[in-house]
Amino acid sequence: MIQILHVEDDRFDQELVRHALEAEAGEFSVTVACSLEDLRRMLAQPGIECIVSDIHLGGFDGLQVLAIARELSPDVPLIFLTGTGSEEIAVEAIKGGAADYIIKTPAHIIRLPVAIRLAIERTKNELEGRRAAEALRERELRFRALADSTATAIFVYRGERFIFVNKACERISGYSQDDFAAMRFWDFIHPEFRDLARTRGLARQQGESPPARYEVRIVRKDGQERWIDYTAGEIEWQGERAVIGTAVDITESKEAAERLRTSEERFRLVIEKSLTGMYVTRQGRFAYANPRLEALLGYAPGELVGRKTTELVVAEDLPIISAAREKLRSGDASVSYTMRVKRKDGAIIDLGVQGVITEFEGTRAMIGMAQDITERKRAQEQIASYLRQLEASMRGTLRAVANMVELRDPYTAGHQRRVGAAAAAIGRELGMAEDKCRELEMTSLVHDIGKIGIPAEILSKPGALTPIEMQIMKAHPQAGYDILKEVEFAWPLADIVRQHHERLNGSGYPQGLKGGEILLAAQIIGVADVLEAIASHRPYRPSLGIGRALEEIERGRGTLYGAQVVDAALRLFRDKGYTLPQ
Incomplete structure (x- = not known):
């Protein structure tokens, strides 16, 4: 974990830096120094890898921080944070040895983690370069061995010509030792920076002190352009003054920074x-x-900033806003809702809103997206009205068909209606959506429509049916399917009607389906049909009561009838006191 010392006496700015670094998933550990005494004490302890300091502080300033840092920890990079308008001071600080400066806005502060890594890397490379230069002064052979073992490009030139390049320099540039021997030290620098490199390199050899570190582009032998972080220093080579340079390929980090920008x-x-x-x-x-958003609400550019959001919301919809805020306070990361708002001209429009909590300029804020859904909502309401009318019409039609069947079988009058009520109740107990429960009820109204083709004397026969009569009776689910199959419904009504006498073990009719082959809706209506038939009067016997009916489906649980359907029916009738309608 990288140890960061943050010099800052303002809590808001402390939080700004903490938030920027916390986004890096535990890569940084931050210690805060609020005074020069804190700074000296903390720098006396080992482990600090980078200092981040504000330029403008309460009782002291960033240049004092820089002086102490250079005195106590000269090898620890220092990055300044500055507000707009203080860039000149920051530039002076850079000249004095600061590693970088960043403007204190959310748009720029997100560059801080990258800047820290680069500063540490640059310091590391600079240290390596200095150590290499010291080693060169002690013993040139040792220097060569060290230089060739490092990943940092190292080269030495005197006058205009290279007199030493290490292997890393060959790798970065693509030029060989022989190529460098014939080149001037600025020849592989990009034309945009060539004059700068030549002027500074020659000036350094004349005893001047141009900036020791800067970033330039080079042109590799294959024509590819790369960015390097270059550091220069003086060295005595074979008894004469020369310039030593170190270079680190920073192309990827530069490109990453550019992509971010x-x-x-x-x-x-x-x-x-x-x-x-x-x-x-x-x-x-x-x-x-x-x-x-300004156009949606009819406001001029910038006119909304500073206004209370609740001023625009229709009074009746204010509880929606309160509920959304409460959800966010309770820890929800995002909210979604619709509300009515007043445009500047007084018109009312419907907005669909989505919002997420984030940090904005260092404080907690909500970023929202809003769309005008007025026309869509109006269309949805109209469609919903049409659907309600259509469902009412369909329900009326199915009731009329059910009445036609019951006119031929007066002993079972109301059977289909009662089955529908029970089936819908079981569906609700199972947690089905209300529209699916209504489909159960409407399907039940015509589940025996196939009986319309069975002779009345069989339907109302007071005694047991003969085998032939039973075969005729068992044909009614298929007959119902044949009647309904050409009618288009939003759900498989005809299939449900055909399957309501099927049983899990395959003993049902007309198809002998088993288990999962039977639609859940058909299983529910089948159980409701059995309950109503046993509990109601029939021409060949009196009512046996709901108790006997429940015992029957309980015996067939898992073999004849679906277990979850039976369990729901038992809970409904035994535990919750549901009764069949009269």
Whole structure:
């Protein structure tokens, strides 16, 4: 874990840095110093790998922090955080030895983890370079062995020509030792930086002190361009003054930083040009609204910022806002709801809103997306009305058909209606959706429609049926299917009607289906049919009562009837006191 010392006496800015680093999944450990005394004490202890400091502090400033850091821990990189308008001070600090500076805004602070890693890496490489230079001064042969073993590119030049390059330099540039021997030290530098490298390299040899570290692009032998972090120093080589340079390939980190910057710009452009209203609220007020939301609500650019969100919401819908906020306070990461809002011109529109909690400029905020759903909601309400009318019409038609069947069998009048009520109740006990329960009820109204083709004398026969009569009676599920199969319903009504006398063990009719082959709706109606038949009067016997009916389905649980359906029916009648309608 990388040990960070954060010099900051403002709690808000402490939290800003903590949040930026916590997003890195435990890679950083942060210790806060609020005073110069804290700073000295903590730097006296080993382990600090990077210092992050504000430039403007309460009783002291960042330049004092830099001086102490250079005195006590010269090898620990220091990154300054600065507000807009303080960039000149930050640049001076960089010249004084600071590793980097970052502007203190959410858009820039997210670069802090990358900047820390780069600063530590640069310091590490700079230390390696210095150690290599010291080793060169002690013994050139030892230097060569060390230089060739490091991943950092190291080269030495005097005048305009290279006099030493290590293997890492060959790897980074693609040029060989012989190539370098014939090159001027600036020849492999990109034309954009070539004059800079030449001027500084020659000036250093004249005793001047140009910046020791900077980033430049090079052109490899194969034409590929790479970024390097270059550090220069003086060395005595074979008794004469020369320049030693170290270089680290930072192409990937530079490209990552550029991708991040481009991504941020693209993200902002997407938000600004989005066809969805987007906004940020903080403490119940708008902190940001994109042009689309401003247009939806009829406000001029920037006019929404600072306004209370509740000022725009229709009074009757304020509880919706309160409920959403309560969900977020309770720990929900996001909310979704619809509400009515007032445009600036007084018109009322319906908005669909989705919101998530995040950090915005260092404080807790909600980012929301809003769409005008007024027309969609109106269309949905109209469709719902049509569906209700259609269902009412369908229910009336099915009742009329049921009445036709019952006119031919007066002894079972009301049977289909009672089966429908029981089937719907069992469906609810099973946790089925209400629309599915209504389908059970409507299907039950015509589950015996096939009996319309059975002679009345068989239907109302007071005694036992003959084998032939029983075969005729058993044909009614298939007959019902044949009647209904050409009629289009939103659910498999005809199949359910055909299967309501099927049994799990295959002993039912007309198809002898087993287990999962039987639709759940048919299993439910089958159980409701048995309950109603046993508990009601029949021409060949009196009512046997609901108790006998429940015993019958209990005996057949798992063999004839679905276990979950039987269990639901038993709970319904025995535990909850449900009774069949009269």
